[in-house]
Amino acid sequence: MGGRCEACRANLNVTQKQIKCTQCSHNYHSECINFNNDTASRSEWKCPACTASCRKGGDNSNTPIRTNKSPSNTVYDKTTYRSSNKSTDQPTCITETSSCQPYNLELINSIELDKKLSAIKFDIIQELKLSLITEIKNEITSNLKQL
Numbered sequence: 001m002g003g004r005c006e007a008c009r010a011n012l013n014v015t016q017k018q019i020k021c022t023q024c025s026h027n028y029h030s031e032c033i034n035f036n037n038d039t040a041s042r043s044e045w046k047c048p049a050c051t052a053s054c055r056k057g058g059d060n061s062n063t064p065i066r067t068n069k070s071p072s073n074t075v076y077d078k079t080t081y082r083s084s085n086k087s088t089d090q091p092t093c094i095t096e097t098s099s100c101q102p103y104n105l106e107l108i109n110s111i112e113l114d115k116k117l118s119a120i121k122f123d124i125i126q127e128l129k130l131s132l133i134t135e136i137k138n139e140i141t142s143n144l145k146q147l
Helices: 048-053 097-146
Strands: 018-020 027-029 064-066 079-081
Touching: 048 097
Parallel strands: none
Antiparallel strands: 018 027, 064 079
């Protein structure tokens, strides 16, 4: 595949597992977006940005929109309907790169935060292990001296 991962912006290496979005054709490290073969089919997979920008439920042109009620129209409830020129009920997706950028930044920040938290967690566990080992050694030494 090649290129850069849209999540972490690192170069994609041929030895790394990666996936291409079927909607926007951007490439991602499988690890960056937690993709495994059980998650979804590669031929249908959409990146988080395209999934987030895709309207769910199809055409909603007949969805009522309530207007603000003023004291003068408390008896009558005015309802306005959205007009649409669409002839299909297929979901409409926004595929512009600019709309994907804020989500990518959020995804990258989330990934970076997860990495930092994992590193902190690892350090704490190591510190606890060392402390526990030292405590046990001291206790054993103390008990052996008493014998």
